[in-house]
Amino acid sequence: MSHTAYADDKAEIEALITICYEIVSGPAGPRDWSRQSEIFHPDSRQMRTGLDDEGRPTMRAFSPDEYARDAGPILATMDFYEVALVNRIEVFGNIAQAWSSYVARHHPDDSEAERRGINAFLFNRGSDGQWRIVSIIWDNEREGLSLPADMTGAN
Numbered sequence: 242m243s244h245t246a247y248a249d250d251k252a253e254i255e256a257l258i259t260i261c262y263e264i265v266s267g268p269a270g271p272r273d274w275s276r277q278s279e280i281f282h283p284d285s286r287q288m289r290t291g292l293d294d295e296g297r298p299t300m301r302a303f304s305p306d307e308y309a310r311d312a313g314p315i316l317a318t319m320d321f322y323e324v325a326l327v328n329r330i331e332v333f334g335n336i337a338q339a340w341s342s343y344v345a346r347h348h349p350d351d352s353e354a355e356r357r358g359i360n361a362f363l364f365n366r367g368s369d370g371q372w373r374i375v376s377i378i379w380d381n382e383r384e385g386l387s388l389p390a391d392m393t394g395a396n
Contacts, residue, residue: 257280
């Protein structure tokens with residue numbers, strides 16, 4: 242693969258990550274979930290992880306439509322803006338992966354983060370030549386779990 246093709250793939254994947262954050266971001270109110278079909282493979286999964294009330298690991302997996310039905314009511318009631326801090330993207334042929342650290346705020350200018358975490362993405366280049374997200378799994382910072390220094394976006 243030429244350096245130019247690799248750079249083009251990384252730029253396209255970077256754009257998909259940006260759109261993913263844009264879909265969930267905005268003032269309280271409905272989101273345009275139809276945009277998910279632009280970036281997610283129809284068989285993709287979105288997986289939320291965390292800890293239950295007893296500190297045990299949890300995970301819930303959603304199709305794009307299931308995620309919209311789950312997150313939509315919550316996002317309709319609050320301002321929420323999520324942006325990437327650092328994207329580490331690797332491409333091999335028709336597969337790619339990215340670790341994307343993020344920060345979420347209730348307003349883009351807030352000095353305090355509502356949360357930070359990491360989204361781990363897997364991508365596939367389809368027969369149409371377009372990259373699509375096939376999975377995303379994420380976890381948020383919490384007591385005892387902080388972003389690695391190289392993923393904070395600090396210089």
